Amino acid sequence: MDCTASFLSYAQTGYFSKIILEYIQQSPSIQPFYSHPATIEGIQSAIADRKRFATNRELLVNVLEAQYASVATSEAVKNNIELLRSDNTFTICTAHQPNIFTGPLYFVYKILHVVKLAGELKTMLPANDFIPVYYMGSEDADLDELGHIHINEEKFQWDTHQTGAVGRMKVDKPLVKLLDTISGQLLVHPYGNEIIGMVKECYKEGNSIEQATFQLVNELFAAFGLIIVLPDNKQLKASFIPVIAKELIEEFSHVAVQETVAKFPSGYKVQASGRELNMFYLKDDQRERIELENGVFSVVNTDLKFSSEEILFELNQFPERFSPNVILRPIFQEWILPNLAFIGGGGEIAYWLQLKKVFESVGVPYPVLVVRNSFMVINSEMENLVAKLKLDHAGLFQPETDLLNQLVKRETTLQLNLDKERQQLTALYQQMETVAGKIDITLASHVSALQKQALKKIAALEKKMLRAEKRKFEIQQNQLRKVKANLFPNNTLQERMDNLMLYYAKWGKEFIRMIHDHSKGLEQEFGILTVQKAIDD
DSSP: EEEEEEOOOOOHHHOOOHHHHHHHTTOTGGGOOOOSOOSSHHHHHHHHHTTTSSOOOOHHHHHHHGGGGGSSOHHHHHHHHTTTTTTTEEEEEEOOOOOOGGTTTHHHHHHHHHHHHHHHHHHHHHTEEEEEEEEEEEOOOOOOHHHHEETTTEEOOOEEEEOHHHHHOOOOHHHHHHHHHHHHTTTTTTTHHHHHHHHHSOTTTOBBBHHHHHHHHHHHHGGGTTTTOOOOHHHHHHHHHHHHHHHHHHHHHHHHHHHHHHHHOOOOOOOOOOSSSOOOEEEEEEEEEEEEEEEEEEEETTEEOOOHHHHHHHHHHOGGEEEEEETTTHHHHHHHHHHEEEEEOHHHHHHHHHHHHHHHHHHHHEEEEOOOEEEEEEEEEHHHHHHHHTTTGGGGGHHHHHHHHHHHHHHHHSSSOHHHHHHHHHHHHHHHHHHHHHHOOHHHHHHHHHHHHHHHHHHHHHHHHHHHHHHGGGGHHHHHHHHHHHHHHGGGGGHBBBBBBHHHHHTHHHHHHHHHHHSSOOOOOEEEEHHHHTOOO
C-alpha cells in the first residue's frame, strides 16, 4: 500500500485534554503524579523498579499456556510466552474491553503501538526482551458501550438480553444475525469476504465473547508475537488475594485516590473517582458492586450479605468471584505482569495519573505511561478534495464553519470586511465626541454609546455579507462537508467511530501492516496517513 505519513502534536488537534497535553510536555505540574517519564531513561528506571518486585512468572506462563491450548497460534507467540520465564523479559501492555468485532479503530492502534514499542526497545536495550501484551478487560459489564460498532456512520447494535460481564456473554442468534447484516456493507470490497469469514469463524454461536475476541485478536496479530492475557482467571486472581483482602478490610484505594485528586492543579478533570470499596462480585450473569456498611458486606441488587470473616472465606475459596473495578484493575494488571509501560488513550492515561498512591499502598511498581498512537486515514479521493480546497492537514481539525469562512474570504474577489470603513467611522465618532464634549461633557458618553451601536451594526453587516457570498461557493461547501464527514464521522475522530472491518475489507492485511509501519514508540504524536493509491478509489 502506497502511503505517506505526517504527524501533528496532540495540541494541534484540539481533541485532547489539558492534563494529557501537559503530561506529554512533561509539565512540572503533572510530574508528581507519575513515576517515570515516557523516555528511554524512564524505561530503564522502570526496569530497575520491576527487578525489585517478585512477579510470579511461572504462574503467568502456566496460565498463558492453558489459555492458548485451544487455538492455533504462531511460533512468535509461543516463543514470547516461553521468554516470560526469564527475569530479563518484560512486557509492554495495553488494555481494552472485548467490544464486539473489535469496536472502534483505536483498539487496533493501541495493540500495534505495544508491538512497535516492544520492537524498538529490543533494539535500544538488547540485553532484555520486551513482549507486547493485550490485557482483555472482559469483566466489564457495560454492554451499551461494548455491544455496537459503526460502519459508514451506520450504527449496528447487538440486541441481547444477557447481563453481567460482557466477556462471559455468549454469541447468540441476534449477534450472528447482526454480523450477517453487516456483511452487506463489506462484501462489495476486495477483502470483504476475507474479514467477514475471519470474524464468523471466531464469533460462532455458543462461544463466549471473551473467547471470540481472543481468537480474532490472535488471528489478526499473532504474527507480531502479541500475547493476549485473559485476567478473568481463578489462578491469577488467587495470586491477587492479598490486595483484594486489603481493599475489603481497609478500603485503601479510595483514600489514596482522594489524596491524589485533592492535589490536582485546577483545570485537571477527575477521570474516575471510584467508590469507597472498589470491588465487584462476579458470578454467572451478574457483576455487582460490593458495599460495606456497619460491618456487613452486601452485594448490590442481590440478597448476598457477608460478615468480615465470611467474605474473606469466600475470597479464599472463590477468588474468581471478585472483580476489581476501574481503580484496582490497573493494580491487578501490573501485579500479574512483569510490565514496564502501559499504553492507553487520553481518558485512560488521565485516570492512571490518579493512581500512583494506590500503587504505592501495595508496593506494586508504577509503569511508564505512554499516550497511544492516533491516526487519521485519508484515501486518495479525500486527499484530492483537500488539495482542491487548499487545506492543510492541521487545518482539517478546525470546525467546518470556520474552514468555509476562511475559504470564502481567500477565494472571493469582493471585499468582505469593513475594516477600513470601521477605522473611518471610529475617527468620525471620536471627532464628534470631542465637539459634543466641549458643549456638554455628558454628551461625550452619549456619542461613545452611539459609536458602540454603530460598530455592532457594522459587524452584523459583515456577517450578512459573508453569508451572502458563501452561497456562491456551494460546490466547495459540499466538498468540505464530504471531507469532514469522512475524516470526522459524527463530528468525532475517525478512530473513535469507525470499525476495523471496513478498512480491512478495502485494503486487507496491508492496512494493519501500514499502521504498524507508521506507529511510533515513545514519541507521542497524531499521525496523518495519506493512502496514495487506494484499491477502492
